[in-house]
Amino acid sequence: ARLIGKIGVLRGDVEEIGVAEPRRALRAALVGEALRPAETTELWAETRAGFPASDIAGAFAEVTLLEAASERDEAVAIAVALRRAVEQPGQRAALVTGDRALARRVSIELQRFGVVADDSGGTPLANTPAASLLRLALEALFRPGDPVGLLSLLKHPLLGLGLERADVRHAAELIELVALRGGTGRPDIVSLPELFEARLTGLGGGSRQPFWFSRLTVRSIETARNLLERLKQALAPLAAFRGRDDADLAALVRASVVTLENLGRTADGGLGELYAGDAGEKLAELLRGLVAASASLSFAATEWPDIMAALIAPETVKPAQGTDRNIAIWGALEARLQTVDTLVIGGLNEGVWPRKPESDRFMSRLMKT
Template sequence: ISAAEPRLALRAALVGEALRPAETTELWAETRAGFSAPDIAGAFADVTLLEAASERDEAVAIAVALKRAVEQPGQRAALVTGDRALARRVSIELQRFGVVADDSGGTPLANTPAASLLRLALEAVFRPGDPMSLLSLFKHPLLGLGLERADVRHAAELVELVALRGGTGRPDIVSLPELFEARLIGLGSDSRPPFWFSRLTVRSIEGSRNLLERLAQALAPVAAFRGQADIDLAALVEASVVALENLGRTADGSLGELYAGDAGEKLAELLRGLVAASAPLSFAGNEWPDVMAALIAPETVKPAQGTDRNIAIWGALEARLQTVDTLVIGGLNEGVWPRKPESDRFMSRLMKTGIDLEPPERRIGLAAHDFQMAMGMKKVVLARSARAGDAPAVPSRWLQRLLTFIGNDQAVELRRRGDELLAWARALDTGPRQDFAPRPQPKPPLSVRPGHFSVTEIETLRRDPYAVYARRILGLIPLDPVIRDPGAAERGTLFHAILHMFSARVADPRAPDALAGLIAAGRACFADAALPADVEAVWWPRFEKLAANIIEWDRTRADAVIRRHAEERAGKTIVSQSGVTLSGYADRVDLLAGGMADILDYKTGSSPSKAQAHTLLAPQLALEGALLRRGAFKDLGAREPSQLAFIRLKPNGEVFEESILEHNRQPRTATDLAEEAWARLEKLLIHYADPTTGYLSRALPFREGETDGDYDHLARVLEWSAGGDAGDEGGEA
């Protein structure tokens, strides 16, 4: 073994002193004096400190450092890190230089396309109810089913629209063909079908039916085991392999794409081993996805050929016995160098000490040894990022010790060399300056602007005019959300339907059978809703508690009410001089003596608030009062509003009436509030009758910073708001 170069030996001595045990660091003052500044500068002349602002910047700079290191023929470079996420980032960044790094860690088999197809298929069969798993399976690039890929994709899109979007439910891949047919029939009989329904053709529907039939046949081998409590491993593996190959078969019957490349060969090898395994093992069918995931998890895919042998990515263990010309030590933050000691799941620290097992901290010492050995390479780049994820990162204790020991002057020089790498990394993505997209404010011709609104659209017109432009003028209708479990919106709709049915059936809440009538209406609506058993088990007791309180509240006002009207429709009414018409629905209108009426709006949630309604940020209730005064409710005639109120139906069963006529000790009459809302609406509509007025994006958002509107992506909200074009955008608390 040849002696180390003098400067490498000096560097080793300096690193050794920096990493001396904490109990002896008081000796630094003495030992530091033994190293002169020129000696330290010479020892660290080929050491670079790269401190990036983010993990991505760190990965790009490391890729640049590795590429530069092998520019000279015969030179080799490597990255050593325990952070697999960083290793994957660097591998991707190296590909922009046409370099496929020799990564000793490889790619987890579970992340490869073929393995993910198997995982999605098993989850779809044994974990029914998740529409996202089904969508992922339908859109998987390897799903063939013996059809052309384009045909599979087109048929899957129709299945998604018909069976997996809109409404609530828990789709099951076994019964998906029946669900598709039932929802297709329902859409055909719907008075207001979705915008895409008219575009369906017989050919496209038959294509989707064929896809679902083939999918059911492909998964039949594993679906047969669903619900069984004791299944042999070998039988399940064989069935899973058959199902996987059925799914991945191309139009010509080939399995070449499924088992293509190193990843496909690795999966085939694993499955062959499982089929041939003789160890007895049995478990319940619904455990099979987890068992298969556990079997696949340790497996990695390492490219057999095609990698660049001059650039490698190693873990600390591989780096111990290998030498390169340039070594990058990446991820030099606490938690990576060193890793946090993990508690043993089965043995406590005290138990380990009692039987002379090594404590978790011993691995910290081994990691320190790995760091010192890595510092012995000829050229070293120390790399870290200032942030890990969304949180600030703490530099590795060894990096802190090293920089402290060699002094600030040397640390500045190391950082200067690192800044050069960062500058080159930033230059890779430097291009002509592009201005941020401006905040959209389209100004369509008056002839295409809406001439009619419903009362529920007025708040949108005030808050986000661009959404009105996109929906009403461009005709862009958002797709229904993915089918889901019933939530707050569905609960509100259900309770509204119950109260409407009750009002139609029971004229007087003071009747002895009023509560029974409300319960009967509830049972009928719950039956129509066909809720999942676990959801109904929560909602029904909540409704029963509400029912008694609803009757009690209704009886307190029954003496003053002449007649109750549920879900009354207000016809189109011209808004003064604007020429635009307005219509709407009222949840409930109670007729009183003297030509008066109360307008009530049932609310199962907290939005809109009383303050928003009183200040006319949410003007729906006040506009209904204005429509009532103008006789828009044809069956009621022109009446004066006496009360405008929300009826809050709380989850704990509480029912209370919340008038919007008073806020912050400022009372208003219903007539005044209704007329002010009408005057503001007229002014707003006249404003949009001006051809120079545009439909501004997010004029008055509900909350500052929210970007989940149906048309926010079309308006490029994230882009123009990041560019500083949100100065006049406000929000509500």
């Protein structure tokens, strides 16, 4: 209103450049009523009379409603619908949802069909393989005692340590059997080689040996020992900060990068798998920025996992190339003024769609309603 007043145009002179056909306008009105906040649903009794049954049937003639039994079923059904919608050349389809968890599930299900969807929301960097490898390493070093986290690090798909992936996997399984099962207490990754040797000796001298003990070979044991030694050496740059209350941020960042690359190095000595794809490039960009930062800050080394998690949390990975432009995943804002041949609206659950307004530092909840 202020803008048209400044340019000297009357409100009556403004023309609508597009008007929805009556059937779609009625559909929009019905959906708006159906998605009323729970606090105002008593108005349904008044508004219901304004929508004859025949008009409702006509408005939703081209709409299919699917009620899924679980979140996984919902994601699979949406992925199948999107894939089938673009089987004909030139057809475009999109999912619109405010539920980012559902969007990620659908994106993963589409990859089963070989489709990389154009997801406007992207994937949190913290959920990518390379970032999770760094997180697990920091947790294992500065917060020891969790055998599950330690085993997750040993079996991480990017853990290479300069060895063949098959050897790493077999060695990790043997370490799990020997050192991380049956009352392990609070294992420490730094002393894991000693724990492995002690438990192996105890199993060999016991009267009741596990059924799998007879299957161990000299080669498998040596491979596990080699893995543990390489793991200890790879973590050494960061392990030097354990117990310090005045660790420097810049020094910790550099040590973290060296440790991460030691862990992710492949058998040929390369780092291609660690920094592969959009996620790897995003993590490399973040780490370069942290290394180049000139901020001086000291803190207890035990706080480093939380600080790194906070630094990674805001980052999002959006596919730069290789996506299927015929299938998109949008949020409610990105979907405005978009046109596709098939539109799927997902996550129509109370509190998710429409999302309940929340207070923030700029606007109260009432101001958003």
